[in-house]
Amino acid sequence: MQSIQQSNYSNIYHLLMHNDKLSKQMIADELGLSLPTVTSNLNRLSDQQLIMKNGQLESKIGRRATAYSINHNAFLSIGIEVFQKYATITVINLKHEVLAIHTVNIPFANSDQYAAALADQVRWVLQNNGYNEKAILGAGIGIQGLIDSAGTTVLWGKILDCTGMRAERFSQFLPFPVRFYHDADCVAAAEYAANPHDGIVLSIGEHFGSAMIVAGKILRSTTGRDGTMEHISINPRHGRPCYCGRRGCIETYCSLSSLLQPTETLNSFFANLKQDDPAVKKRFAEYLDYLAESIYNLHMFIDVPIIIGGRLSKFITSPVLEELRKRLRAISVFPENERYVKVGHVADNAVAIGAAIPFIDEKLSSI
Structure with missing residues (x-):
């Protein structure tokens, strides 16, 4: 009964x-x-x-x-994306609606001082928006690195130099649970919440990342190495050096760092592209060549939709997508419909949003 x-x-x-x-x-x-x-x-x-x-x-x-x-605001969740020079904090409700976003210039450090400063910013966001801390289910932190299955430890964090960092460093300053998530998994979670379909999600931002969604779940293992397709090499002997220590990784050809010059932003790059700047057009054509090769390699591995997510997705217009598909048709081994490539739905703050989603989904499944 x-x-x-x-x-x-x-x-x-x-x-x-x-x-x-x-x-x-x-x-x-x-x-x-x-x-x-x-x-x-x-x-x-x-x-x-x-x-x-x-x-x-x-x-x-x-x-x-x-x-x-x-009452969609009965419980809330916090998502945080940490970068070298700044962090973005978001608050979402049970409907995955973004209620607040706050970006703060705070240099990352694997230290209690950094964790305390970030916690202060989280509390400021809650107080400034009138949210009760007791309604917060937890805080997820999107990390550029490999995370253990429990979300407690960074197993490998070369970009931020945070290998071994533990979530308790942050939870000691906050009255709710804190967990780590691989940043590409966060993008996949945000994309699935916006448009629930299985596939490979590419997180194309400053760095390149990827995650696989199978039967509605993000593929994860105890090693945290699932979906790290950014370190598949497309030119292992003579390719560009990667931060991982190898050469020719997809990261070195398809990340925004590989596309943009030090003084450029995405907005300025695509503004110049729209003005038919010859050098910019040539650089983008080469970028699309490498992106097509990388996508096709992933497609040969598993025949599922490939979703371009992250910051680049905002600039993948229909003409750009058709250019990419044209390249895929040219290199395709088998006769097939090249429309397996799709553009994501969450271009802005996808990591921060996706980091908050697991706490919400766990609460909903418990009711």
């Missing part, structure tokens, strides 16, 4: 989660439950502030029924 009661409670909550607003009768009809059962569970969910009354539904006859909706 207890199991049935819990199932009714969960089913009513998740039915409301997938609908804007419903009445008691609509819930009873949809789930095949009695009105007293629905009423009891709605009262329980209301007492826990998980749902709320949301006006009344239109009715052609009789009294208008009270409408019920999810």
Whole structure:
């Protein structure tokens, strides 16, 4: 009986989660439950502030029924992306809606002083927006490095020089759990939340990263090395040197660091490209050649959609995408539809958003 009661409670909550607003009768009809059962569970969910009354539904006859909706802000989650010179903090709710974004210029250091300073910024965001710390499920930190399966330790962090850093360094300054996530996994989580499909997600920002989504889950192992396709070499002997110590890695040809000159930004680069700057056009054509080769190598490994995510995705217009697909057609071994390449939906702050999502999804699955 207890199991049935819990199932009714969960089913009513998740039915409301997938609908804007419903009445008691609509819930009873949809789930095949009695009105007293629905009423009891709605009262329980209301007492826990998980749902709320949301006006009344239109009715052609009789009294208008009270409408019920999810309280999407009952619980919140924090996501943080750390870079060498700055960090971005975001707050999302149960609907994966971004409620706040804050970027702060704070140089990264593997130290308690840095962790305390970042925690101060997190608390400022919460206080400035009027969010109760007790509503926070946890904070996820997107790291440029390999993370253990529990999210507690950086197993390999060459870019930030943070190998061995532990999440407890940050959680000691915050009243809620803190976990680490590989930054490319965060981008994949953000993309899946926006458009749930399996595939390979490419995180193309300052650095190149990738993650695989299989059966709705991001592929992870205890070693943290899943999906590190950025270190597949396309020219191991004479290629460009990579920070990993090898040569010719995809990272060295397809990251934004490999495309942009030190004084350029993405905006300025594509502005010059639009003005038909010959040098910029040549550089971008070479970049697309390398990107096509890299994508095709991944496609030969596993035939799933390949989603271009990260900061570059905002600039992949239809003409640019067609240029990329034209290159894929030219190098394709087999006759096939080259439209397996798609553009992502979350271009801005994808790492910070994706780092916050696991705490939300875990809470929803527990209700």
